[in-house]
Amino acid sequence: MPASPQKSSSLLDTRTIFCGDNLDQLRKLPDACIDLIYIDPPFNSNRTYEVFWGESKEKRSFEDRHESTRAYIEFMRPRCVELARVLKKTGSIYLHCDWHASHYVKVMLDQIFGEQNFINEIIWKRQSSHNDAKQGSKHLGRIHDTLFLYGGGDTDYFFKHQYRPYDESYLEKFYKHVEPRTGRRYQLGDLGAPGGSAPSKGNPHYEFLGVTRYWRYSRERMQELYDQGLIVQTKPGAVPRFKRYLDEGLGVPVGSVWDDINPIQSQDAERLGYPTQKPLKLLERILEISSDPNDIVLDAFCGCGTALVAAQNLGRQWIGIDISPTACRVMAKRLRDVCKLPEDEKLWRAGRGFVVRDLPWSEKQLRRIPPFEFENWAVIALGGIPNKAQVGDMGIDGRIYPVSSMPTRSGKTAGELDFMDVWYPIQVKQKDKVGRPDIDAFEAAMLRERRTKGFFVSFEFSSDALREIDAFFRREHCIIVPLTVQEILEESVARKLT
Ligand SMILES: C[S@@+](CC[C@H](N)C(=O)[O-])C[C@H]1O[C@@H](n2cnc3c(N)ncnc32)[C@H](O)[C@@H]1O
Numbered sequence: 001m002p003a004s005p006q007k008s009s010s011l012l013d014t015r016t017i018f019c020g021d022n023l024d025q026l027r028k029l030p031d032a033c034i035d036l037i038y039i040d041p042p043f044n045s046n047r048t049y050e051v052f053w054g055e056s057k058e059k060r061s062f063e064d065r066h067e068s069t070r071a072y073i074e075f076m077r078p079r080c081v082e083l084a085r086v087l088k089k090t091g092s093i094y095l096h097c098d099w100h101a102s103h104y105v106k107v108m109l110d111q112i113f114g115e116q117n118f119i120n121e122i123i124w125k126r127q128s129s130h131n132d133a134k135q136g137s138k139h140l141g142r143i144h145d146t147l148f149l150y151g152g153g154d155t156d157y158f159f160k161h162q163y164r165p166y167d168e169s170y171l172e173k174f175y176k177h178v179e180p181r182t183g184r185r186y187q188l189g190d191l192g193a194p195g196g197s198a199p200s201k202g203n204p205h206y207e208f209l210g211v212t213r214y215w216r217y218s219r220e221r222m223q224e225l226y227d228q229g230l231i232v233q234t235k236p237g238a239v240p241r242f243k244r245y246l247d248e249g250l251g252v253p254v255g256s257v258w259d260d261i262n263p264i265q266s267q268d269a270e271r272l273g274y275p276t277q278k279p280l281k282l283l284e285r286i287l288e289i290s291s292d293p294n295d296i297v298l299d300a301f302c303g304c305g306t307a308l309v310a311a312q313n314l315g316r317q318w319i320g321i322d323i324s325p326t327a328c329r330v331m332a333k334r335l336r337d338v339c340k341l342p343e344d345e346k347l348w349r350a351g352r353g354f355v356v357r358d359l360p361w362s363e364k365q366l367r368r369i370p371p372f373e374f375e376n377w378a379v380i381a382l383g384g385i386p387n388k389a390q391v392g393d394m395g396i397d398g399r400i401y402p403v404s405s406m407p408t409r410s411g412k413t414a415g416e417l418d419f420m421d422v423w424y425p426i427q428v429k430q431k432d433k434v435g436r437p438d439i440d441a442f443e444a445a446m447l448r449e450r451r452t453k454g455f456f457v458s459f460e461f462s463s464d465a466l467r468e469i470d471a472f473f474r475r476e477h478c479i480i481v482p483l484t485v486q487e488i489l490e491e492s493v494a495r496k497l498t
């Protein structure tokens with residue numbers, strides 16, 4: 001697909017990823033400038049350190065559900081107010097959520113966008129029930145997400161129906177005829193007058209192929225269709241019927257239940273390895289329903305950039321915002337690799353390519369910031385959660401909770417995510433070169449916490465340190481992943497984490 005040749009608005013920098021909190025970034029955008037907004041916020045995004053691969057919907061205990069829902073709505077409200085401000089009157093917004101908060105989200109959106117501008121509640125069936133309703137569980141499988149669609153206020157908002165192919169059982173039932181000469185599949189449609197047989201409807205009444213009745217078309221038109229081979233009489237005396245070819249039909253109009261788009265599967269080429277990644281097909285459908293080529297699409301929680309890739313593929317302009325520098329780097333790489341779009345300031349100025357703005361740190365800056373900020377930066381960049389206490393951390397600066405983690409029943413309930421038992425420690429040192437003693441200290445912390453895998457972040461590792469990491473693995477079968485700041489700044493870190 002061609003890259004859009006130029007910026008569609010002099011007020012807006014499109015083909016741009018902004019790194020930062022979307023509340024701040026949205027405030028920089030002018031009013032009514034966006035045609036289509038899609039957002040897929042993480043449920044507990046009130047924790048600003050909850051970055052895109054750290055999100056797991058199932059990891060909360062029931063006890064913290066109510067608190068989380070309230071916090072989520074409080075977090076979302078000012079952001080949705082900003083989104084409503086930047087949305088054009090003819091535009092649309094899709095908010096992607098699930099059972100955790102969808103009912104509260106709908107009430108909030110009605111208040112902000114106006115109940116009268118609500119268009120659809122879309123159900124996306126994202127998995128089959130056996131994935132969630134496990135034996136022994138006492139609930140039905142939670143197998144769908146909800147997308148709320150609102151218009152920007154104008155009754156003439158942009159909307160284009162989409163169609164999906166007929167399924168095989170429908171075809172077998174309704175398109176059972178095949179034209180021997182061409183192989184085209186067709187069904188036989190009625191040629192009778194639409195208003196029935198009442199002469200008052202003004203339908204023509206005459207005899208055609210031995211059948212006399214009220215017809216849909218004039219005698220001349222019927223003859224024309226017959227001569228073109230479009231009217232069939234299955235046996236003498238039978239009512240003539242009209243051939244409706246399958247290849248001329250649009251298909252089934254897409255309704256509000258979307259069960260024909262699979263979630264990302266492990267073998268999918270588009271899969272990047274982040275659990276919150278949405279399928280491209282889902283975003284392409286949204287964009288096709290609610291935008292035209294060259295329209296401006298905004299994703300203010302864009303994760304690994306699915307909406308941006310869909311927009312680029314379909315020739316839309318786009319703007320992405322994400323708070324996680326790592327997410328920004330991952331999506332930049334994706335746009336370069338998948339869309340062959342160069343990340344290049346000069347080309348971007350010339351109307352091609354794209355840019356990432358406001359990435360907070362360069363290696364040089366990172367050497368200068370206070371140690372605790374450096375620690376936070378590193379832990380957040382890895383998708384982890386920093387320790388609250390900056391002192392007395394006992395050799396661990398943060399934790400990564402893998403998405404597969406489940407709450408432990410016997411676990412503590414106080415404190416955020418304390419009930420989670422599966423986690424990987426992160427140690428961060430703002431040092432030019434980490435040496436063997438630093439590794440020894442981290443090993444001790446890992447053994448004390450009975451962790452078999454941990455991450456160590458610094459600017460560089462001495463060869464002694466790397467040798468000790470190998471020895472630790474041979475001795476204790478524990479893995480320490482050494483990560484340099486450079487690797488985090490580049491997206492190569494994502495590979496090491498997944
Ligand atoms: C569920 S993921 C989005 C996934 C995305 N739809 C995709 O297909 O890749 C949510 C994203 O929102 C980002 N996020 C959370 N809070 C944010 C905030 N305040 N501002 C901007 N982005 C935020 C997270 O870093 C995360 O990448």
